[in-house]
Amino acid sequence: MAVMIAGIALGAWIVFGAPHDWHGGKALGRLALWLGCVGMISGSARLIFFDTSQDGSGARNEEA
16 A cells, blocks of 8 residues: 555656656656656555456356
8 A cells, every 4th residue: 555655646746746847857757757756656556456256267257
């Protein structure tokens, strides 16, 4: 849960608080930070709602 909150906070800083006059390498660094935020949020969601199925079919174990 802490990883998700940190990812959301960093993403909000990038959108609302980061200097928008960054050019060149700093702009690419901001893009890398944004991609890291997306990875943190999706990774923490996988940690919170992990899949325990053994057959790989996901949550849908329906018989046909």
